[in-house]
Amino acid sequence: MEITLQNLTKVFQSKKEDEVVAVDNLDIVIPSGKLYGLLGPSGCGKSTTLFMISGLLKPTEGKIYFGEEDVTPVPPEDRGIGLVFQNYALYPHMTVKQNIMFPLENLKIDKKEGLKKAQEIADLVGIGHLMDRKPAQLSGGQQQRCAIARALVKEPRVLLLDEPLSNLDARLRLQTREEIRRIQRETGITTVFVTHDQEEAMSISDEIVVLDEGVTQQVGQPQDVYDKPNNLFVAKFLGTPPINLFDGRIENGKIMIGDAYIGKSEAEDQEVTVGIRPEGFKIVERSSFQVEVEFVETIGRDTTLIINHPNVEVQGSFEDPEEEGDVTTVEDTEFEALNLEMGSGKSIQDQKTFRAIVDADYGVQPGDTVKFSVKPHKMHVFNKETGELV
């Protein structure tokens, strides 16, 4: 089932008559059978978008189509969707079996057939042996699977997942994201999920949509988006450790950071922001980009060099209030949107340092002077004013 979002807009009205645009004129087509990740920092409108697709929130403007059918006026119960909440929202007083059966009962499906279906779906997600347990007796990962089973059992046209991995510990996250990927492949249901964790989004999505302040920044396959960011926001948001930003300029087709020559550009002369991925540095014999290493962190096969540089652009980091396992409800999305408008969710890192990941074999020590060349495909140059790619 192809999902089309057309000029989708959601405006929340705060008490003081202020309007907050949570989602602004979103146009996205999610192809049938794909796994799509909506990615962005907290308050970017991704949960709002998901809840609009589910029907729990009504768009202020714009339309939502499932295939050819306009579902905008259709209430959630008639949309044929499965929704997995961030905290799963499993009914605590029902067993796993009863939880999975619940949507079927509402559809008035014959009990025997329902039981068979519930068992099948529970087996698919790997909790077939836990049918008589209550949610409190399940681990986080099992609860997650139970919630997915409950969403899948009625054979929804669309599966929606809200921050599916945020309540799991690191080890379970890895395991569960593979599991989600497998289940989605096996069922072939068009799936949309929301996350603030770029690694999570990149690892399982067929395609990702990067959102900021309710506006689409970029859509594409994860690696493409990572390799070719459209603008500064996308470049900054994707990648851990984050991309390094430098104050630079283009002079006669040369990209310069201070006095150092970094690479070539065909664009006209201008002040630019140069973004270089930490893995984009190569230690070389001769280069004008010469720096003194401040600290060295060696973790496994990689060595990270931390380097002071006067041209580093101080950048805000993205805070994740949701990381603490907070639960978003439909109402909260409104609350959050209104809240973010008032205070900024960003903190400033004012160290003028950048990170370079190099091979441990170089044996660099703190205090050493090294010369870098920059891999062209790991470097992105953005217009200083607009943040657009040059």
Added chain:
Amino acid sequence: MQNVENVEELYEDEQKIRFKRRMRLALVYAVVIFFAIFIIIPFYWMVITAFKTETQVFMSPPMLWVNPGEWQWVNFSLALERAPFIRYLANTVLVAILSTAGTIITTILSGFAFARLNFKGRDVLFMILIATMMIPGEIFVVTNFLTITSFGWIEDQTFVEAVLAMTVPFMTSVFFLFFLRQAFKQIPDELYYAAKVDGKTDWQYLWGIMVPVALPTITTITILNAMNTWNAYVWPRLISQREEFQLVSNGLRDAFDDTAGRIMYHEQMAASIIVTVPLIIAFLILKKYIMRGVSRSGIKG
């Protein structure tokens, strides 16, 4: 591709859903209003009867409305003359203040011990106290009457003795103790350690920190306890040996019993209003505290 017909159909669909939602809401309001009327009518009847003349009271069919210009305010002074209501009100206020003050002090002290101090047998003692909440009060009434008698507070009763008999047995409450202990327990230990570091004694900590922090709960207890006294009927009736020692509920019931013939309903209702209105005003002002107290009592179950 959407054709024109389709769009209209969709529009109708949306209208239908909206209509359904409105109908549902209208139904909710209708039912809620119906029950609200059921609750309000006795109050209305009480008020409107209190403003009628005797002739109007005994009319059939009854008068449902009296014009404000014809309201018989005199009924209130008649009601007050029929029995020493001012005295009853004064008695009730005095008894309420004393028993509430006693309850507050004893529960604060014991609540502190249970919440903050470590002593032998604490948990066992607390369990025993909780268990007594299951026992109906009538079990206590019989013996307490004997105890009060043996204190000499019944025979040749003076006013002071009557007040003592009405207050002393109610100067503590297991339920309020339980309630206050919960509030005290929620105060973080760090505050206690900080006070200790500053050289405060337990006594100073209790009255300087714990009581102010738990003030909302103490307020709730005060209100609920005062309400209980205001509505008390059985115990004061049992132990007050003279008519003028009674509380409002007793006075209200006795003054308008129908053994003396026809009941003066307008005066009876006027007296009822005098008894009811102070509590309703208190409720409207202190709604937050009362509701919190009651709903907490529900959660503990």
Added chain:
Amino acid sequence: MLEQERNIAAWFYLAPALILLAIFIFYPIFNSFVLVALEDYNYLQQTYDGFTLTGNFRNVLNDPNFGQAMLNTMLITFVSVPVSVIIALLISVWLNAIPIQKIQGFFQTVFFLPYVTNAIAIGMAFAFMFNRRYGLINWFLGLFGIDPINWINMGASYENAMITLLIYITWLTLAFKIIVFLSGLQGIDKQYYEAARVDSASRARILRRITVPLLSPMIMYITVTSFIGAFKTYTEVIGMFGERLGPPGDPNSMTTIVALVYDALDRSGVPGAMSEAAAAALILFAITLVFTFVNMQVSKKRVHYG
């Protein structure tokens, strides 16, 4: 995390409450069992004619009003409790469904009013509402062509008087239940409702399958306390019927078990009256214990905790 034992200090803080509880709670419990064991006990002279195991209980059972009191108490309990619990639950759910906070708050206030009302005062108002000739109820029924009914006046039937009493008790006890249910409802995570909506559950099904089970600890609590409260009905009867405990000409027809306790206490000078009162109170206690126990057994199966 607590410090070392502080026994002396603790007992100092506990003393005022414990002394009062010892005199007015613990001693009476113990003394009740002493009283029922004494024959013809006269508290004024401190005399008794020996001991008895069942004599005082037999006196209560032989009280001419005992059968009536038992019947009335059971009727009140088994009619008013289920009816008021169900009505309170429905009102709370509907009240909670009102989207505008101010309006919801207004209705909350209305529904809570009976909680702060003096049972005697409003009982008298009810009595006059149900007056055969001058009351509001018969006028209202008259609009539908129903002849005046003698609810509680001279010559009223037992059924009519009991129905009136039940209506009054239900009215009076709704408020407490609504407060508790409403706070319970407001504590239920909204995501369950969102999830149920996505799962296409109808409103009735959401109520039956989600709201009621999640509220079940509170329903249980309310049911237990309401049963205990209903067994102790007494002031309500006095409010409506006065000390006569029945319509004029039919005294004690609305009597209850607690009324037996106070009747006996009123005869306190008569030898054995105190023991009879204690026996009646113990019978009441036994009944509440049994019902609490039954309720607990039921709750083990049907109540979802945490």
